[in-house]
Amino acid sequence: MLLTxxxxxxxxxxxxxxxxxxxxxxxxxxxxFQLVGxxxxxxxxxxxxLFVFFEVMLIASYGLxxxxxxxxxxxxxxxxxxxxxxASTLFLIALGLLYASLGSLNMAELSQRIAEVPPAQLTLxxxxxxxxxxxxxAKAALMPLYLWLPEAYSRAPAAVAALFAIMTxxxxxxxxxxxxxxxxxxxxxxxxxxxxxxxxxxxxxLVLGGLGALAATRLRVLISYLVIVSAATLxxxxxxxxxxxxxxxxxxxxxxxxxxAALFLIADLIRRRRGGASxxxxxxxxxxxxxxxxxxxxxxxxxxxxxxxxxxxxxxxxLLAGMPAQYTGPxxxxxxxxxxxxxxxxxxxxxxxxxxxxxxxxxAPPPRKARLRRVELYAACILLAYGIGMTLAAAPLMRxxxxxxxxxxxxxxxxxxxxxxxxxxxxx
Numbered sequence: 001m002l003l004t005x006x007x008x009x010x011x012x013x014x015x016x017x018x019x020x021x022x023x024x025x026x027x028x029x030x031x032x033f034q035l036v037g038x039x040x041x042x043x044x045x046x047x048x049x050l051f052v053f054f055e056v057m058l059i060a061s062y063g064l065x066x067x068x069x070x071x072x073x074x075x076x077x078x079x080x081x082x083x084x085x086x087a088s089t090l091f092l093i094a095l096g097l098l099y100a101s102l103g104s105l106n107m108a109e110l111s112q113r114i115a116e117v118p119p120a121q122l123t124l125x126x127x128x129x130x131x132x133x134x135x136x137x138a139k140a141a142l143m144p145l146y147l148w149l150p151e152a153y154s155r156a157p158a159a160v161a162a163l164f165a166i167m168t169x170x171x172x173x174x175x176x177x178x179x180x181x182x183x184x185x186x187x188x189x190x191x192x193x194x195x196x197x198x199x200x201x202x203x204x205x206l207v208l209g210g211l212g213a214l215a216a217t218r219l220r221v222l223i224s225y226l227v228i229v230s231a232a233t234l235x236x237x238x239x240x241x242x243x244x245x246x247x248x249x250x251x252x253x254x255x256x257x258x259x260x261a262a263l264f265l266i267a268d269l270i271r272r273r274r275g276g277a278s279x280x281x282x283x284x285x286x287x288x289x290x291x292x293x294x295x296x297x298x299x300x301x302x303x304x305x306x307x308x309x310x311x312x313x314x315x316x317x318x319l320l321a322g323m324p325a326q327y328t329g330p331x332x333x334x335x336x337x338x339x340x341x342x343x344x345x346x347x348x349x350x351x352x353x354x355x356x357x358x359x360x361x362x363x364a365p366p367p368r369k370a371r372l373r374r375v376e377l378y379a380a381c382i383l384l385a386y387g388i389g390m391t392l393a394a395a396p397l398m399r400x401x402x403x404x405x406x407x408x409x410x411x412x413x414x415x416x417x418x419x420x421x422x423x424x425x426x427x428x
Contacts, residue, residue: 001042001173004254007386008166008261009035011379015265016159018375024067024157033060034163041170047098048105050174051091054139058084061167064160065152073155080152087138094131101125108415111181115188122189129182133175133194140171142198142235143205146228150212153227154220158268161220162261162383168231169253176238180408181415195239199327202235203334210341219270219353222345223263226304229338230256236331237319244322246405251398252315255390259304259312262383266300269293269376270353294354296380301346303387306339311390318398 013031021027037057044050062084066077099105101124102113117125138145149168153161175198183193209228216222233256237249270293299310306312316335323331390397407414 001169002039004169004257005035005038005042005166007254008257008383009163011265011382012159012163012261014382015162015268015376015379016157018373018379020157020159024064026063027067030060030063030067031163034064036060038166038170042173045107046105047107047110048095051088051095054091054170055088057167057170058088061160061164064163065156067157067160076151076155080148083148084139087135090131091135094128094135097124097128097131101128107177107181111184111187111411111415114182114190115186117189119189125190126193129178129190129193132178133198136171136174136178137198137201137235138171140168140175140235141205141228141231142201143208143232146205146209146231149228150216150221150224153224153264154218158264161224161264165227165260165264166257168227169234169257172231172234172238172253175235176408179238179241181411184409184411186412195241198235199239200330202232202239203330205232206236206334206338207341210338210345213345214341214348216345216349219267219349220264222349223260223267225345226263226342227256227260229342230260230304232338233316233319233335236334240324240327240331241409242322242324243402243405243409245319245324246408247398247401248315248318248322250401250404251311251318251390251394255303255311255315255387258383258386258390259300262296262380262387263300263304265376265380265383266293266296269380270297291354292377294350296384297350297353299384301350303384305343305346307343309391311387311394314391314394 009031016027016031034057037053037055037060040053041050041057044053062077062081065080066074095105098110101121102110102117104110104113114125134145141149153164156164179195179198183190183195185191187193206229209225209232212225213222213229216225230252234249234253237245237252240246273291273293303310303312306316316339320332320335
């Protein structure tokens with residue numbers, strides 16, 4: 001996760017440094033705070049520290065979303081702030097209940113205490129865990145708590161929206177950690193808690209995300225729904241939790257982050273190339289398919305839709321191939337239907353953006369096409385190159401994700417190592 005964040009942040013920063021950062025004087029400080037929150041959330045082994053890093057990440061995201069904005073972006077940003085403050089309040093309440101019932105907030109220690117929870121406290125512990133899962137699902141945009149994401153991400157500046165592509169993965173990462181540490185096979189009465197609910201909610205979100213992508217009238221809204229589709233796919237993989245499916249999900253996670261970020265940057269290139277502030281697919285001027293943004297859009301669309309031969313296809317094929325028999329019907333149907341809806345939405349968007357010639361008003365002045373800056377172009381190309389690199393290196397990467405999945409499914413060594421570690425005492 002740290003490497004994914006690093007590889008994603010570099011092109012986002014390059015794109016912002018092409019000129020947009022001058023309109024947001026505090027962008028670079030907020031960008032670094034965002035990285036602190038992301039990396040801290042991925043590294044911490046304490047659930048309260050996870051809350052702290054969530055807040056660092058969210059506070060930075062508030063500033064990044066609202067930087068240089070006004071009007072509609074400010075209103076949508078206010079909705080985003082209110083939603084996340086509410087979720088953070090519930091998170092803090094859940095932490096208080098967790099500490100009151102189990103007496104610790106260390107994740108490794110909690111894995112042992114949850115397995116030994118007395119029957120008298122079981123109901124309270126289950127309610128607390130349900131509240132925690134609700135908070136993480138809200139931050140990861142799981143149905144029905146995903147409605148905040150399309151408008152917020154689509155109105156954010158391109159470099160910010162590209163970085164936000166990994167923010168939903170923080171909620172997913174938190175769900176994965178507590179599922180494997182606290183609700184594993186050795187968790188006693190809490191074994192498998194919430195797994196079926198997460199699976200079916202992920203299936204429903206997958207279909208609804210595909211429908212949202214098909215119905216989108218703006219390119220950046222379509223890409224935002226693709227972020228929801230990727231999150232739902234990961235929820236399914238993590239909820240099923242078999243070694244092969246979990247490994248496929250871990251391979252799919254960086255792929256989906258890189259491609260969504262690339263598409264946000266490409267959408268900004270297309271908008272600027274057409275000389276307008278709008279990216280509505282119905283009101284754009286014609287642009288030949290040979291243009292560089294069109295080629296980049298094609299590569300990104302093939303990758304995000306899961307078409308061969310790129311990494312999206314390999315990840316989905318591995319996920320479906322490893323699906324247990326009891327989930328084969330609904331999961332295969334949801335994945336294939338959502339992929340079809342995404343392909344239809346991207347195809348329609350590409351036709352309207354690059355091939356359709358709208359009526360031209362002879363009295364209207366010609367649109368001023370902004371010159372493509374090389375740095376912006378390189379940023380999008382780097383992100384797409386990551387996906388191509390994941391395709392070429394699929395075998396070693398999947399061996400690595402296989403080993404990671406095996407470790408996640410058997411966390412006893414991790415727990416024993418942390419519990420056996422004594423804090424270092426410094427001599428005065």
